[in-house]
Amino acid sequence: MENHGKAEKILEILAQSYGTEPWNWHTRRNPFRVLIGTVLSHRTRDEMTDAAAQAVLARYPDAASLADAPLADLQDLVRTVNFYKRKAARIKEIGRILVERHGGRVPDAMEDLLALPGVGRKTAACVLVYGFRKPAVPVDTHVHRISNRLGLVETQRPEATERALQQMLPEKWLLLVNELLVKHGQTVCRPRHPLCSRCPVRRYCHGASGH
Template identity: 60%
Template sequence: MDKIVKVLQKLKNEYGTVPWNWHTRQNPFKVLIATIMSQRTRDPQTDEASKALFERFPTPEHLASAPLEEIEKLIKGVNYYKTKAVRIKEVSSIIVEKFGGRVPQDMKTLMSLPGVGRKTANCVLVYGFHKSALPVDTHVHRISNRLGWVRTKTPEETEKELKCVVPTEWIPFINDLLVKHGQTVCKPIKPSCNICVVKKFCKYNEATSQNYTQS
């Protein structure tokens, strides 16, 4: 079996398959809004806030005409909530007025929306429309490099290289699994390599553990 698949299988065994923001998936508009909310924000906060928001304003039409203050209040708790409230309303209006209430299905149009960058657009494509898209955030970028799967400077490079080395059927799981691993074990600073289930496949661990195993 391929080495990368082995690692992904181990991570899947460790962390399970329940995706973040599961209640929004298969609804492209909800995926879009919830993903904007999730930027630089921890999971549980976003999850609760997005549920509250969609209960009150379930569609682009509702959000486009919602009072800004009410949106702010409902999503308070997520990072940048004031800026995001403005963008959520803007995005909803654009979708209603320019796209007939439908979320665009291509990278370029998605990224033209306010508050939507490459990572968010890819989330919409893969979780909303089941396309073969790979959202790369700081965790995916960092861990892919530590493991030695890629050698890249930017998230976009990582996205392209990962798509070449990871089997298609695993693409939709990469983000969830590596983010979970990155939050709990493979942290940006002082990663807990001693408890890592994939350390024997990891270049970073190989390089850093040498200092201790010698002598």
């Protein structure tokens, strides 16, 4: 209610500050690309992830080819991302499961996505909203922290933040809320030592430090 308008206002300001350019593996409505790119991105800076994701997807553009990829080649292609050995095995296994259980395609149900190795709610939400344009909110540590700091939610668990944001936000913002809050979280509203004096939405913020 009160927060509906507030959330939208905040996102409008952040969109002006940071732009609305989507992350590159989100640019196509391709659930497979979104899935693989997002799994590779876990706990890894996006500039490290991008080249790896592009390389994998260029050589293995679908589930069937990924399932048959040599593990050593996958490891080599994704060597720049964090947890690369585990992730190489995971995306190969994801390919195998997609072929075996889903006809080689990415499922569009949260429950099916969560059954894939290395896929939690955040990754599943990315696939749903970026890949399928279905309503979902990817909540990572930035989104959770900033939503609380701004007083949009008062939640302990990310899943509660996810539900609240999805209810609060008009559909047009679902594609952008994650990227805008992540960008804000990386540059200004950092986990420690936030740069509140430079914050474009500080007048909405409950947790501003140093006034």
